Amino acid sequence: MLEFTWFVHCPRCGRASIEVHQKNAMRCTVCGYVYFHNTCAATAGIIETGDGVLLTVRAHKPKAGTYDLPGGFVDYNESIEDALRREIREELGIDVAITAYLGSFPNRYVYRDVVYFTADSFFVCRPIDEVVPLTGSEELRRWEIFPVDKLPFDKIGFESNVKALGLYRRFSASR
Numbered sequence: 001m002l003e004f005t006w007f008v009h010c011p012r013c014g015r016a017s018i019e020v021h022q023k024n025a026m027r028c029t030v031c032g033y034v035y036f037h038n039t040c041a042a043t044a045g046i047i048e049t050g051d052g053v054l055l056t057v058r059a060h061k062p063k064a065g066t067y068d069l070p071g072g073f074v075d076y077n078e079s080i081e082d083a084l085r086r087e088i089r090e091e092l093g094i095d096v097a098i099t100a101y102l103g104s105f106p107n108r109y110v111y112r113d114v115v116y117f118t119a120d121s122f123f124v125c126r127p128i129d130e131v132v133p134l135t136g137s138e139e140l141r142r143w144e145i146f147p148v149d150k151l152p153f154d155k156i157g158f159e160s161n162v163k164a165l166g167l168y169r170r171f172s173a174s175r
């Protein structure tokens with residue numbers, strides 16, 4: 001676990017006395033403090049428009065320049081569904097209705113040299129109003145809409161998104 005976090009010192013007593021505890025936690029051998037580097041809940045939406053699925057282009061690290069699905073991490077005291085609607089509103093300026101739960105896949109998200117293990121939940125959504133995004137969101141450089149049979153699988157940054165869009169393609173064909 002310590003190779004994912006680079007933690008050296010105990011956050012409670014400050015001594016360089018931590019060891020791996022179970023597989024996803026650290027324990028201080030001096031004061032006994034235990035901290036779990038737990039899996040984070042994250043979510044992403046596959047937004048269906050009349051012309052296909054909306055993919056965003058990542059503007060920032062990690063994976064800048066690759067295609068992504070709109071979404072993000074779940075906040076404290078927030079449901080996964082509320083997190084998804086909030087993230088899409090923040091990123092794209094649109095409100096969506098969730099039409100189906102697709103499934104979940106594990107992912108790794110590296111931020112400032114710390115590896116976060118995530119469980120990503122994927123939902124199918126539709127815009128409540130006509131899609132007229134979007135200008136100048138800090139989080140995004142741009143977005144594009146792809147027909148289901150032309151999804152750019154080789155340019156998608158995160159493995160969990162590749163798997164989710166593969167599942168979506170089968171889900172879409174079965175309707």
Ligand SMILES: [Zn+2]
Nearest residue numbers: 010013028031
């Ligand atoms: Zn300690």
